[in-house]
Amino acid sequence: MFLNAVIIVLQEILEASLLISVLLVFTQLFHKIWGKSFSLKTSWVAYSIILGIIGAGLYSHYTPQVSEWFDYVGQEVVNASIHIGSLILLLILAFVVPSKKITGKLMTRSRLTTFCMTGVVLLAIIREGSEIMQYVGGIAGQSGNFTPIVFGGIIGAGIGLSIGVLLYYGLMSLSIKWAYRLGLILLMLIAGNMGSQAVLLLTQADWLPFTPIAWNTSALLAEDSILGHLLYALIGYEATPSILQLVCYLSGMIMIAISPLFRKVQPHNQSLAGTN
Amino acid sequence: MRSIRLFLISSILATLVLFNFLAALQGYQSSMEEAETLFDNQMLDLARLVSNLDVSNSNTTEIRLGNDLAFQIWEDGSLLAASSNAPDELLQNFTPGFEFTNFNGYRWRTFSRFEPSLNRWVIVAERTDLRFVLAENVVLQSIFPLLLGIPLVGLLIWVIVSHGLKPLQQLSTELKNKRANDLSPIHHTDSRVELDQVIESTNGFIQRLGRVMEREKRFSADAAHELRTPISALKIQLHNLSEEIDTNHDSFLALQYGVERMQHLIEQLLWLYRATPEQFVANCKAVDLFKITQDQLAILYPGFEKKAQQIELQGDSAFVEGDQFALEKLISNLLRNANKYTQEGGKIVVRIEELEAAGEDAVKGSAEKEICLTVEDNGPGIAESDRVRVFDRFYRADSQDDTPLSPGCGLGLTIVSHIAELHHARVVLEESSMESGCAFKVYFKKIS
Numbered sequence: 103m104f105l106n107a108v109i110i111v112l113q114e115i116l117e118a119s120l121l122i123s124v125l126l127v128f129t130q131l132f133h134k135i136w137g138k139s140f141s142l143k144t145s146w147v148a149y150s151i152i153l154g155i156i157g158a159g160l161y162s163h164y165t166p167q168v169s170e171w172f173d174y175v176g177q178e179v180v181n182a183s184i185h186i187g188s189l190i191l192l193l194i195l196a197f198v199v200p201s202k203k204i205t206g207k208l209m210t211r212s213r214l215t216t217f218c219m220t221g222v223v224l225l226a227i228i229r230e231g232s233e234i235m236q237y238v239g240g241i242a243g244q245s246g247n248f249t250p251i252v253f254g255g256i257i258g259a260g261i262g263l264s265i266g267v268l269l270y271y272g273l274m275s276l277s278i279k280w281a282y283r284l285g286l287i288l289l290m291l292i293a294g295n296m297g298s299q300a301v302l303l304l305t306q307a308d309w310l311p312f313t314p315i316a317w318n319t320s321a322l323l324a325e326d327s328i329l330g331h332l333l334y335a336l337i338g339y340e341a342t343p344s345i346l347q348l349v350c351y352l353s354g355m356i357m358i359a360i361s362p363l364f365r366k367v368q369p370h371n372q373s374l375a376g377t378n
Numbered sequence: 379m380r381s382i383r384l385f386l387i388s389s390i391l392a393t394l395v396l397f398n399f400l401a402a403l404q405g406y407q408s409s410m411e412e413a414e415t416l417f418d419n420q421m422l423d424l425a426r427l428v429s430n431l432d433v434s435n436s437n438t439t440e441i442r443l444g445n446d447l448a449f450q451i452w453e454d455g456s457l458l459a460a461s462s463n464a465p466d467e468l469l470q471n472f473t474p475g476f477e478f479t480n481f482n483g484y485r486w487r488t489f490s491r492f493e494p495s496l497n498r499w500v501i502v503a504e505r506t507d508l509r510f511v512l513a514e515n516v517v518l519q520s521i522f523p524l525l526l527g528i529p530l531v532g533l534l535i536w537v538i539v540s541h542g543l544k545p546l547q548q549l550s551t552e553l554k555n556k557r558a559n560d561l562s563p564i565h566h567t568d569s570r571v572e573l574d575q576v577i578e579s580t581n582g583f584i585q586r587l588g589r590v591m592e593r594e595k596r597f598s599a600d601a602a603h604e605l606r607t608p609i610s611a612l613k614i615q616l617h618n619l620s621e622e623i624d625t626n627h628d629s630f631l632a633l634q635y636g637v638e639r640m641q642h643l644i645e646q647l648l649w650l651y652r653a654t655p656e657q658f659v660a661n662c663k664a665v666d667l668f669k670i671t672q673d674q675l676a677i678l679y680p681g682f683e684k685k686a687q688q689i690e691l692q693g694d695s696a697f698v699e700g701d702q703f704a705l706e707k708l709i710s711n712l713l714r715n716a717n718k719y720t721q722e723g724g725k726i727v728v729r730i731e732e733l734e735a736a737g738e739d740a741v742k743g744s745a746e747k748e749i750c751l752t753v754e755d756n757g758p759g760i761a762e763s764d765r766v767r768v769f770d771r772f773y774r775a776d777s778q779d780d781t782p783l784s785p786g787c788g789l790g791l792t793i794v795s796h797i798a799e800l801h802h803a804r805v806v807l808e809e810s811s812m813e814s815g816c817a818f819k820v821y822f823k824k825i826s
Contacts, residue, residue: 104514108403130380246511253518256525257399264396271389274380 103247107254108261109331110237114230115259116335119266121226122147124288125219127273131282132199132215140200140208142216150220154227161228162235175307182303184229189296189354191221192289196361262335286364290355295338297350305344313346382546386539391532398528402521409520413513418476421489421502424449429493429500433459446508448486452499469501479503545570549577561588598648605644612637646789649707661701664825667709667749668695668730670702674709675728678717685722693730696749698822700801708797711790712753712818720757725812728753732824747824754810754817765807769795794818 126147133141161168161180169177195218198211238255241247273281304310320341324330333339338351358364428449431441441461443449448464450457457466463482470477470488477488486503493500545568552564563581566573616637623630675691682689698705716726729752760768769791798805804821811817 104406104518105403249518250514253521253525257402257521260395260399260528264392264399267388267392268396271385271392 103241104250104254107237107241107251108258109328111234111255111258112262113258113331113335114234115262116265116332118223118226118230119262120269120288120336121292122151122223123266123270123273124285124292125223126270127281127285128289129219130274131278131285132212134278136200136208140212140215142212142219146216146220147223150223151227153220154224155231157224157228158231158235162232162239165232165236172307175309178303178307179309181229182300182307182309184225185296185300185303188222188225188229189293189300191218191225192293192296193357193361194218195222196289196358196363199361199363286358289363290358291337293354293358294351295354297354298338298340298343298347301344301347301350302340305346310346313344315342316345316348318342383539383543386543387532387536390535390539394531394535395528398524402524406517406521409517410513413516414509417487417504417509417513418489421476421487421504422491425489425491425500425502428502429491429496429498431459446505448503450501452501453497458498464503469503472499478506544568545573549573553580561585561591602648605648606641609637609641609644613641643789646793649793661703662699663702664697665700665702665705666695667698667705667751667822668693670705671709671728671730671751674706674713678710678713681714681717682726685717685720685724687717687720687722687724687726689726689728691728691730696730696732697825698749698801699825700822704797704800708794708820709751711794712751712820715790715818716753716755716757720755720815724756724815726753726755727812733821749822749824751820751822752817754812755815756810756812757815759810759814759816760807768807769805794820 126144129142129144129146165177168180172179195215198214198218200208200211234255238251241251273285276284301310305312318341323333323339323341325334325339325341330339330341340347343351424447428451431451433451441449441459443461443463445463448461448469450461450464450469451459452468452472460466465481467481469479469481469486470490472490472492474490474492477490479486479488481503485506487506487509488501488503490499490501492498545566548568549564549566552566556564561584563584564577566577569577616634619630625631671691675689679689713726713728720726729750731750731752733748733750734746770788795805798820801822803823806819806821808817808819809815
């Protein structure tokens, strides 16, 4: 029980904290790059976390009803929709960022970016939080499970949050150029993971056809091993991804790669390095 | 703004939590493996004990045991004795060692042993779920103090970091509280190696700043004297000349205008460079804006009378904190400006009123009051595109015109803006409430 609790809570918290850290790093980087003309308030994190926890509570409470929707595949469809919604918001964010250094106010763009960041984190917390709540609610009630679940949950959450905090400060300690590059790579992996997860859930719900498996790395690294779970949270590792999942993973990454967010790092390399 | 304290506390705590919790996980796994070995050893001992039990050969003996343990004793292929919870079937093949099996709805760990002296096979079994729960409970008890300790460690880190940053915070407060005209070096009593360089550099900077300011002050005084003296001499010569020649001659009027403009320019220039925050802070006190306006109006009244302008002062006593001399200059410049740019027979209204603070600095929900000084006229006004430029140095509304209206150098409104800035006041240029013209509004903070 204890190890299961650690793994499940760690996986969910790590996914959310990774996303929050990367987006917070971008919030700070935007401020450093564009100054006041494209500056986002960091308070969006607090709002999205609070609203996300409330949303997760409501979603986990109504999960039994939700799972009955669409011929008993409601939960898969709703979870896939959350992934697709997050991906769309992430792509809007990547495309509304100014592509070159322009003077004047960028109020609408900064508001839209803040909205997208809040939305992505809100949806992530609803998704991950409801999964934790369902797991804890379902298992902790059974006799003898309470202590291992609580201890496991605290340890999992502690490790997940710590990695998030250290990732944030680690990226912030780099030069703007490198923080931007690494943040972008992580954002590409997050976007790819969202697309892949949505496909997996819709395939499970039978809304998408089964496609052949692209490869099988179960022997090399099993999905249910601790490292497998960690890599799932970090880069969306799957031992047996389907071809459609792979296509969507790569599409998510490519979309970020062709966005202004990606191009931003190129023209100001020299000046950015100088400002830090 | 990023905080050093937050960075130190969260990164130290995160590192500590990460490594401690990973160590706890590692400890959990190795302790569980150890517990498994311990339980297996116990089963081994139990099997030895059971194999020596004295049981009759005639009937199968049933011995009551707890739910977590079971055993069987086999001799020549028949069950000689067993615990009450053991099935009649063979629990494990007659091969010595450990195995797993299922019965009674649970999974069991089994151990089989052959006792050659009695020619018996002994099989003991233990429920795996109970073994696991027991082991896990014991291991988790060792993790509990770690979890309990994390909030305490967090609190301790917060206290230590706060204590460590105290000298920096003290230095920051000391610098913040330093008055603008205080150029004495910083004497930080609670000095640290890391801060010594900062203090030394800051003191060096303050010292250099003091020297520069002293030089500037001396220059202003010298310039005032050196420039004013020849101008005064020129004016005397001009007066003497006016006694001897026709004063209506164009050249004489141009010369008189030139001298007056030069004098005005020097006065304004000197004023602009001498109005420093240091001087301002030293002379700051509560002053009545209405009284100053009244006095300045009285001084400048001949100018308004000359152009037959109608001037009106509205309002009542209103106290603001500031430098009397600077505020006199501000009001006088605004009045001169209105006088200069309003047509003959025009109307000028000066108003002093108390308003609810509505500026960017106004704290939401607070009933902070502002004093608004308005000087408006019904003159030609200022085009919207030019409004932002009127406070620029040497900008004159008539600069495109070759026939200047009166002595002026384009510094008057720059000085107004400069004085307002020293008083943390806002200057706003709007359209006049009259049919034409413009309104200069200066918003001061009211003395609480």
